[in-house]
Amino acid sequence: SIMPAMLSSISNGARRGILFKGGIHLEKLSRMKVVAFDKTGTLTEGYPHVTDAYFRDDDGSILENIRAIEANSNHPLAQSIVRYAESQKYLPKSLPEQITEERGHGVKAVLGGSSWKIGSAEFVGREESAKFQGGIAGKLAAEGKTVVFAADEKGIAAVIALKDTVRAETATALKSLQQNGIITVMLTGDNEKTAAAIAAECGIDDFAAACLPDEKLNRIKQLKDQYGAVGMVGDGINDAPALATANVGIAMGAGTDVALETADIVLMKNDLSKIADAVSLSRRMSRII
């Protein structure tokens, strides 16, 4: 009968570090056709570190300004840039004013009488960003690095590249899902070029780049229309709406509280290979039922 099979599958999952918040999620998981993944903190470890930095002038004042502005943001990219500036002994000399953060784009502020923008190419000016230092940004993105631009009224002042490490188990975890006939898709706020390089490194089937938080949700809706049963794996506050909209929301155990609360399944050890285990468990259960 149904109950004993569900209960034994749930406890089986728990023993392997997979927390099912109810039997219904096992049943939905057994029918999942496609699974979408957030990039940062899900497919990758989520700690980007600065690998390259190019400045318009090399007296250090630009990095001082960037540090002063990014210190007001808690975006992981901003925090890594601040740590980098500190490691280079650049500390802010003046304090920024009128700081505004635009989610998915970057930060604006007034500092030392100039207005500054720090963020994506679209945010600071796409054409100028592409031309800076002979197109260095394109080369950095092709290496799978996230490129952050800083600009004042004079134009682009700096390009800073950050690289996040793909989790050790990501490629094998995706392969086992694919072998089970499940299509894998990456959703990211990062630009097209960087996303393409990371997607290739992971071996994921498809990706959508430059997704604003609302667009992640719309992608899930589209995938539902196209395939029926959709899973979503994420860790961030940004991912919560997509986790809620998917048929099966799966959160990384180290994710934010909102992600853990919203998800139907929690991977207690942050191990992506547990998703394929969970699928096998769910399929075995539905065969019994």
Ligand code: ADP
């Ligand atoms: P992700 O989905 O990868 O977490 P976000 O949607 O948070 O990305 O941000 C998208 C892009 O906007 C980043 O890749 C970056 O270029 C830019 N950005 C957003 N916030 C900041 C910030 N505080 N400092 C620098 N760049 C930022």
Ligand code: MG
């Ligand atoms: Mg994330």
